[in-house]
Amino acid sequence: MNQKLITKIGKSQRLKIINVLKRTQGLPVGELATKLQMSYMGVKQHCISLQAEGFLDVLRRPVPLGRPEMLYRLTEQAHELFPATSNQTTIELLHAASKLYGPSAPEKLLFQTFQQKTEEYLRKVKGETLAEKAKSLVRIREAEGYMSELESEGGMRIVEHHSPIRDLVQAFPIINRFETELFQRLLRTSVRREEKTASGLYCCIYHIDG
Numbered sequence: 001m002n003q004k005l006i007t008k009i010g011k012s013q014r015l016k017i018i019n020v021l022k023r024t025q026g027l028p029v030g031e032l033a034t035k036l037q038m039s040y041m042g043v044k045q046h047c048i049s050l051q052a053e054g055f056l057d058v059l060r061r062p063v064p065l066g067r068p069e070m071l072y073r074l075t076e077q078a079h080e081l082f083p084a085t086s087n088q089t090t091i092e093l094l095h096a097a098s099k100l101y102g103p104s105a106p107e108k109l110l111f112q113t114f115q116q117k118t119e120e121y122l123r124k125v126k127g128e129t130l131a132e133k134a135k136s137l138v139r140i141r142e143a144e145g146y147m148s149e150l151e152s153e154g155g156m157r158i159v160e161h162h163s164p165i166r167d168l169v170q171a172f173p174i175i176n177r178f179e180t181e182l183f184q185r186l187l188r189t190s191v192r193r194e195e196k197t198a199s200g201l202y203c204c205i206y207h208i209d210g
Contacts, residue, residue: 013038014046018055018078023147023161025201026059026073047072055081057199074200083145085164091171107174114178118185125186130210133187134158158183158206166202180206 013036020035021027027035033043050056055078060068097105124140127133134150138158141148147161169175180193183206190209197203 013042014050017043017046017050018074018081021056021072021074022078022082023149024073025196025198025203026061026071028069028071032072059199073198076200078200079166079202082147082162083164084167085145088167091168094172106172110172110175110178114175114182118182121182121186130187130189130208131156134208137183137186156208156210158208160204160206161202163202163204183208 016036017032020032029040029044029047032038032047033040036043047056051058051072055075056072057075059071059073061071063069094106094109097109121137121140124136125133126136131152134156138148138150141158141160145162145164149159149161151157151159163169165175176193176195180191183191183193187208187210192207192209194205194207195203196205
């Protein structure tokens with residue numbers, strides 16, 4: 001987490017706005033004000049200043065009647081405000097392994113890491129039913145900084161609004177497959193991974209069969 005950016009954000013109300021927006025694909029000022037129990041104008045002023053500082057941008061969403069609705073959403077810069085568990089050194093070590101031991105070395109190391117992580121999760125995930133196991137997995141992932149939620153309307157799915165290892169995933173996309181396989185083994189059912197990104201928004205959805 002970038003402490004300089006935290007200092008720049010300053011007021012707790014501004015941090016609350018960013019935290020709420022992190023779990024969405026963008027919200028209008030009115031919805032933000034309702035969620036935060038703040039005044040419309042207070043939220044509007046904070047959003048304008050956060051936009052000026054590069055933490056928010058505006059998406060205009062068409063509505064049936066009248067002018068488009070303005071949604072505030074996070075930019076890429078805001079990602080640095082949230083926890084990260086990987087770093088450049090890890091990425092450099094994996095690239096070094098590729099040079100020393102061949103191009104398959106990083107994949108083998110990551111595979112072993114995720115095998116160990118799966119075993120660790122298996123000891124922690126509780127529940128008899130699929131829903132109970134999914135809720136338990138969400139609690140674990142939430143504690144690790146994935147901003148994880150369980151949704152059931154229209155089918156069960158785990159939605160994650162942040163990835164603490166995003167830089168690692170960008171360098172080694174095969175991690176997406178390893179994480180999906182981890183979910184499948186823990187929940188003992190098929191899982192389909194879907195990722196959405198726009199501006200600074202990140203959303204990973206694990207659709208659970210069952």
